[in-house]
Amino acid sequence: MQIHKYDTVIVGAGGAGMRAAIEATKRSRTAVLTKLYPTRSHTGAAQGGMAAALANVEEDNWEWHTFDTIKGGDYLVDQDAAEILAKEAIDAVLDLEKMGLPFNRTPQGRIDQRRFGGHSRNHGEAPVRRACYAADRTGHMILQTLYQNCVKEGVEFFNEFYVLDQLIIEADGVKRSAGVVAYELATGEIHVFQAKAVVYASGGNGKFFKVTSNAHTLTGDGQASVFRRGLPLEDMEFFQFHPTGIWRMGILLTEGARGEGGILRNKDGERFMEKYAPVMKDLASRDVVSRAIYTEIREGRGCGPEGDHVYLDLTHLPPEQLDAKLPDITEFARTYLGIEPYTDPIPIQPTAHYAMGGIPTNVRGEVLADNTTVVPGLYAAGEVACVSVHGANRLGTNSLLDINVFGRRAGVAAAEYAATADHVELPEDPAAFVVGEVERLRDAAGKERVAELRRELQETMDKNVMVFRTEQTIKEAVEKLAELRARYRNVSIQDKGRRFNTDLLEAIELGNLLDLAEVMAISALARKESRGGHYREDYPNRDDVNFMRHTMAYREVGDDGTETVRLDYKPVVQTRYQPMERKY
Amino acid sequence: MATPVMDKVEAEAASSPYITATFRIRRFNPEVAAEAYWEDFQVEIDPKERVLDALHKIKWDMDGTLTFRRSCAHGICGSDAMRINGRNRLACKTLIKDLAPEKPITVEPIKGLTVQKDLIVDMEPFFQAYRDVMPFLVSHGNEPTRERLQSAADRERFDDTTKCILCAACTSSCPVYWNDGQYFGPAAIVNAHRFIFDSRDEAGEQRLEILNDKDGVWRCRTTFNCTDACPRGIEVTKAIQEVKRALITRRF
Numbered sequence: 151m152q153i154h155k156y157d158t159v160i161v162g163a164g165g166a167g168m169r170a171a172i173e174a175t176k177r178s179r180t181a182v183l184t185k186l187y188p189t190r191s192h193t194g195a196a197q198g199g200m201a202a203a204l205a206n207v208e209e210d211n212w213e214w215h216t217f218d219t220i221k222g223g224d225y226l227v228d229q230d231a232a233e234i235l236a237k238e239a240i241d242a243v244l245d246l247e248k249m250g251l252p253f254n255r256t257p258q259g260r261i262d263q264r265r266f267g268g269h270s271r272n273h274g275e276a277p278v279r280r281a282c283y284a285a286d287r288t289g290h291m292i293l294q295t296l297y298q299n300c301v302k303e304g305v306e307f308f309n310e311f312y313v314l315d316q317l318i319i320e321a322d323g324v325k326r327s328a329g330v331v332a333y334e335l336a337t338g339e340i341h342v343f344q345a346k347a348v349v350y351a352s353g354g355n356g357k358f359f360k361v362t363s364n365a366h367t368l369t370g371d372g373q374a375s376v377f378r379r380g381l382p383l384e385d386m387e388f389f390q391f392h393p394t395g396i397w398r399m400g401i402l403l404t405e406g407a408r409g410e411g412g413i414l415r416n417k418d419g420e421r422f423m424e425k426y427a428p429v430m431k432d433l434a435s436r437d438v439v440s441r442a443i444y445t446e447i448r449e450g451r452g453c454g455p456e457g458d459h460v461y462l463d464l465t466h467l468p469p470e471q472l473d474a475k476l477p478d479i480t481e482f483a484r485t486y487l488g489i490e491p492y493t494d495p496i497p498i499q500p501t502a503h504y505a506m507g508g509i510p511t512n513v514r515g516e517v518l519a520d521n522t523t524v525v526p527g528l529y530a531a532g533e534v535a536c537v538s539v540h541g542a543n544r545l546g547t548n549s550l551l552d553i554n555v556f557g558r559r560a561g562v563a564a565a566e567y568a569a570t571a572d573h574v575e576l577p578e579d580p581a582a583f584v585v586g587e588v589e590r591l592r593d594a595a596g597k598e599r600v601a602e603l604r605r606e607l608q609e610t611m612d613k614n615v616m617v618f619r620t621e622q623t624i625k626e627a628v629e630k631l632a633e634l635r636a637r638y639r640n641v642s643i644q645d646k647g648r649r650f651n652t653d654l655l656e657a658i659e660l661g662n663l664l665d666l667a668e669v670m671a672i673s674a675l676a677r678k679e680s681r682g683g684h685y686r687e688d689y690p691n692r693d694d695v696n697f698m699r700h701t702m703a704y705r706e707v708g709d710d711g712t713e714t715v716r717l718d719y720k721p722v723v724q725t726r727y728q729p730m731e732r733k734y
Numbered sequence: 735m736a737t738p739v740m741d742k743v744e745a746e747a748a749s750s751p752y753i754t755a756t757f758r759i760r761r762f763n764p765e766v767a768a769e770a771y772w773e774d775f776q777v778e779i780d781p782k783e784r785v786l787d788a789l790h791k792i793k794w795d796m797d798g799t800l801t802f803r804r805s806c807a808h809g810i811c812g813s814d815a816m817r818i819n820g821r822n823r824l825a826c827k828t829l830i831k832d833l834a835p836e837k838p839i840t841v842e843p844i845k846g847l848t849v850q851k852d853l854i855v856d857m858e859p860f861f862q863a864y865r866d867v868m869p870f871l872v873s874h875g876n877e878p879t880r881e882r883l884q885s886a887a888d889r890e891r892f893d894d895t896t897k898c899i900l901c902a903a904c905t906s907s908c909p910v911y912w913n914d915g916q917y918f919g920p921a922a923i924v925n926a927h928r929f930i931f932d933s934r935d936e937a938g939e940q941r942l943e944i945l946n947d948k949d950g951v952w953r954c955r956t957t958f959n960c961t962d963a964c965p966r967g968i969e970v971t972k973a974i975q976e977v978k979r980a981l982i983t984r985r986f
């Protein structure tokens with residue numbers, strides 16, 4: 151075991167982690183621990199754009215952006231946070247441009263902007279061009295640009311280090327962060343990082359679904375690590391299903407495709423979104439479009455022999471426009487489906503895409519131990535966190551924005567805290583939990599296989615807690631998850647070695663997914679209303695009287711060692727915007 | 735759009751043609767044995783699936799010790815460059831049907847970087863060469879309050895080289911790189927190109943000097959392996975030629 155001492159430790163090197171690192175490195179001795187090489191992070195998969203009311207191509211302002219964000223999130227958004235997001239968006243984009251990001255340009259040489267779902271002029275009048283973009287590679291360019299600037303600033307990375315535990319010391323009723331414990335992939339060695347400030351930027355947890363746009367590595371390790379240590383997770387029932395994943399594969403085809411004029415059609419060739427969202431049509435918010443697609447499918451208007459998908463039609467767009475604005479997604483259709491998007495429509499279905507919930511933070515990125523108390527020295531930003539700027543449904547292009555605005559804020563806040571605070575003393579035997587887990591899995595001789603449990607997990611999640619949910623389906627998921635968690639105790643792995651043991655790490659990642667799936671299902675069961683991405687067929691309406699509040703889930707361990715998930719609730723911060731019915 | 739009844743994809747999917755393919759994989763684990771060896775796996779698979787899917791089937795259902803890197807599974811993270819049937823490609827972007835699967839499909843680690851276990855190689859020298867070319871925008875003087883202006887044509891000038899995902903498929907396909915680890919390699923030059931030809935950048939001269947080194951661009955013998963290997967379709971050799979020309983003319 152090795153012990154390292156830093157001022158600031160950042161967990162994750164995606165957009166949020168590297169944006170934080172650029173700030174923290176200038177102000178404090180900083181280490182970035184990342185299970186992937188930074189440029190492998192899933193921020194690189196983001197395609198469509200990053201929202202900011204630059205007004206480069208038409209009238210726009212940050213207040214409209216704030217309103218759209220709140221409305222898009224079905225009023226579960228904390229309005230103070232949304233206002234910060236929309237206001238700071240402009241500098242966030244300009245900062246990236248100054249760092250070198252190659253945005254697409256207008257004829258005047260300014261950053262070009264395009265339409266995206268849910269972003270509107272003057273509180274819903276008509277779609278507005280607010281998404282700054284670089285073809286359909288915006289996330290790739292952000293990730294590369296941030297990595298380039300990390301190289302420039304000399305950021306210190308520990309690549310292929312998996313953070314598996316969060317160290318919390320509780321004294322006089324106050325929980326403090328002491329550091330993290332990491333596992334080095336190359337050697338199997340365990341490292342303790344003592345740090346004054348820790349920033350989680352470890353990304354989402356979409357891999358508990360089968361059809362998903364998420365990478366294999368998005369397994370919610372950060373969320374699971376803090377949850378296990380008694381800290382809450384917020385709004386985990388809210389998961390976004392993006393309307394246009396490649397049929398069966400889930401690979402994303404950006405909403406930018408509809409922003410450029412693409413149209414969704416059912417088997418009769420009908421532009422069905424006109425029925426569901428007369429003004430915004432194909433550019434209504436994602437939860438609305440995903441439900442519309444499944445409604446078409448359920449009512450027998452789906453395409454194909456099994457009627458299980460619909461079409462994204464780009465055939466009326468000029469090939470030059472597709473080449474210039476959507477080169478990657480058209481190539482995905484060619485590579486993975488053998489389809490030529492110039493002439494043929496692309497079969498699509500909704501795909502599990504984005505975790506709105508996560509580790510609760512305030513607007514400085516400080517992690518909360520309950521509704522109000524911060525955990526000194528602990529920060530989170532990006533998809534792992536819940537500020538909450540996305541509420542019940544995130545608007546497209548608001549996440550690349552979130553990781554830049556709140557990644558920066560968390561990096562600054564963590565380093566400033568580290569400048570004044572002392573190290574918290576490490577607990578005795580700080581690596582005990584990780585060593586125990588690693589040894590247990592290496593020595594285990596049980597009959598259960600990781601891959602089989604993961605398949606069953608993904609199947610039950612797709613079947614029971616996706617776009618449509620009912621009490622019955624969620625209960626089915628809860629029961630299945632209890633079974634899978636019990637069977638997980640009998641998992642064994644084949645690779646017993648120390649070098650690059652990805653067999654072992656997949657087992658640990660599965661454990662994290664199972665924990666988080668349970669939190670999601672239990673949170674969803676208790677929310678007896680429909681709001682944003684959480685749609686209950688048995689409670690089809692939003693219920694502001696009883697559920698205009700954030701879910702806070704805690705892990706409780708009984709005297710006999712049994713684990714349960716306890717739910718509590720937190721008020722939504724409302725400033726200017728009163729809840730209204732959401733129409734697009 | 736023509737009224738769709740059944741499209742190509744669906745027509746093919748309707749007759750789900752599973753095949754049994756042999757994957758001949760180069761195995762190496764110094765914890766167990768000093769020598770590398772070939773191991774065959776028979777995998778039942780739909781040929782429209784990816785090589786990565788086959789590797790997962792092997793790892794998840796047959797042999798958990800098989801080790802490789804992967805993340806995004808659709809060709810944008812650059813984790814899984816490997817030598818498949820003797821050519822560098824991304825496992826997640828290579829469909830089995832395109833590989834003549836009636837014969838054994840060989841899968842090996844990329845060449846020129848030290849193999850650490852099975853398909854995993856040491857990426858450090860690769861990233862070091864990248865870091866050595868100053869892969870970041872340099873500009874001096876007062877910054878404008880808004881964005882710097884750049885014409886669409888100036889933006890287009892370096893578009894091709896912005897696509898790089900640092901997968902190392904190009905560098906590890908280069909015979910010069912295999913024989914001489916000191917050479918920067920195509921990927922580093924591509925990333926230098928991305929800044930040298932960016933109208934906003936002011937460090938072109940410095941980067942050119944770095945590449946004028948004995949281990950720089952002049953080592954390139956224009957074999958085009960890199961261009962063929964690039965999973966992003968970057969014209970790598972052309973980019974290297976442009977850097978060479980800029981060195982001669984000092985105009986870029």
Ligand SMILES: Cc1cc2nc3c(=O)[nH]c(=O)nc-3n(C[C@H](O)[C@H](O)[C@H](O)COP(=O)(O)OP(=O)(O)OC[C@H]3O[C@@H](n4cnc5c(N)ncnc54)[C@H](O)[C@@H]3O)c2cc1C
Nearest residue numbers: 162163164165166185186193198313353532533547549550
């Ligand atoms: C296909 C796709 C397209 C998208 N398009 C858009 C878009 O156009 N606009 C938009 O706004 N949003 C988009 N999104 C959403 C957005 O891209 C993501 O929410 C965002 O990039 C997440 O960034 P992040 O930094 O939080 O996490 P990530 O980029 O996922 O990074 C996570 C980091 O954490 C590290 N990590 C994870 N676990 C551990 C561990 N245990 N130990 C150490 N390190 C760890 C990883 O190595 C990685 O570096 C898209 C998402 C997807 C999947």
Ligand code: FES
Nearest residue numbers: 805807811812826
């Ligand atoms: S797994 Fe990301 S490029 Fe293949």
